[in-house]
Amino acid sequence: MTETTILSSAARTPSREEIEQAFREAYEIGRAATITGKVADYIPELAKANPRAFGIAMLDGEGNRLAFGDTDTRFSIQSVCKVIILAVSLKTKGFRETFSHVMMEPSGDAFNSILKLDTRSNLPFNPLINAGAIQLVSTLADEFSFEDLMGFARELCMDEGICLDQAVYHSEFESGNRNRAIAYLLKSKGVLQGDPEKTVDLYFKLCSLSVTARSLASLGLVISNDGVNPLTGEHLIDPEHVRTIKSLMFTCGLYDFSGRFGVMVGVPGKSGVGGGLMCAARGPMGIGLYGPALDEFGNSVAGVKAMEHLSRRLNLHVFDY
Ligand code: GLU
Numbered sequence: 001m002t003e004t005t006i007l008s009s010a011a012r013t014p015s016r017e018e019i020e021q022a023f024r025e026a027y028e029i030g031r032a033a034t035i036t037g038k039v040a041d042y043i044p045e046l047a048k049a050n051p052r053a054f055g056i057a058m059l060d061g062e063g064n065r066l067a068f069g070d071t072d073t074r075f076s077i078q079s080v081c082k083v084i085i086l087a088v089s090l091k092t093k094g095f096r097e098t099f100s101h102v103m104m105e106p107s108g109d110a111f112n113s114i115l116k117l118d119t120r121s122n123l124p125f126n127p128l129i130n131a132g133a134i135q136l137v138s139t140l141a142d143e144f145s146f147e148d149l150m151g152f153a154r155e156l157c158m159d160e161g162i163c164l165d166q167a168v169y170h171s172e173f174e175s176g177n178r179n180r181a182i183a184y185l186l187k188s189k190g191v192l193q194g195d196p197e198k199t200v201d202l203y204f205k206l207c208s209l210s211v212t213a214r215s216l217a218s219l220g221l222v223i224s225n226d227g228v229n230p231l232t233g234e235h236l237i238d239p240e241h242v243r244t245i246k247s248l249m250f251t252c253g254l255y256d257f258s259g260r261f262g263v264m265v266g267v268p269g270k271s272g273v274g275g276g277l278m279c280a281a282r283g284p285m286g287i288g289l290y291g292p293a294l295d296e297f298g299n300s301v302a303g304v305k306a307m308e309h310l311s312r313r314l315n316l317h318v319f320d321y
Helices: 014-035 044-048 078-101 115-119 132-140 148-157 166-175 177-188 196-207 213-224 239-250 255-263 301-314
Strands: 055-060 065-069 268-271 276-281 285-291
Touching: 014 055, 014 065, 014 301, 044 065, 044 166, 055 213, 065 078, 065 213, 078 132, 078 148, 078 196, 078 213, 078 239, 078 268, 115 177, 115 285, 132 196, 148 213, 166 196, 177 196, 213 239, 213 276, 213 285, 239 255, 239 268, 255 301, 276 301, 285 301
Parallel strands: none
Antiparallel strands: 055 065, 055 285, 268 276, 276 285
């Protein structure tokens, strides 16, 4: 038995006290880990984040909440928006059409890699890397305005305070030539629809939505609850689509660390270079983490450490029986 295992694998339901204690410990472990990471600086505005910041929020299906640390700090959603883009695509285009634009394979490359797109395949490997999200945005750009998509993000995150972080958006716009290169490469292959500039502009705006750890916990809860907001009963995502979203989060949600996160944590998650990590755990339970100090793959070091602890302590791994 490892030091952090308290529950037997014959999964009994942890008590409220055990859950709270596990989150408290995870917060301490995560906070201590912040010194091992570095904030993203390839988008200059992100470099202004406090590398020692860390917050962890939980929301369960009965409306119970836990929050430790910096859970009200606003930061840009970055790649976590790719889950929302995928949800919108599945909802409006359906499964078949969505996956005629993008594959569902882990890429094994960095989030912004252009390599395999040029050499191995015309279609982006999956919707949770830049190329895949940019491709899906191109198919949605005629039908949806930024405001429409922000409205959906607000609903899913149960957060009316979500807005465009203008400073991050301008910084992304200025420094986003790699994403433009991806869009133009997709266009040259006849894959990207519409105008590459209009597409990346909408993509930059979606990455610049400002959220909190609490908003990500709410998003995680909706996903873990088969697409229904359990607090209002609203059906926001079709359960069949949630199954697809969770599968891709599990296999592709943490860049080229997804395999290790799958083994060590075993919870569908999606990270962003702004320091956000959104997890959809069993229960249903949504967990939102914010820690802008990142590891070499672009994941929050504190977020990953905290999730490793929570998974062990609360038997959250999907293969814990
Ligand atoms: N806006 C970022 C980019 O396109 C998102 C990357 C991320 O969070 O993985 O580079």
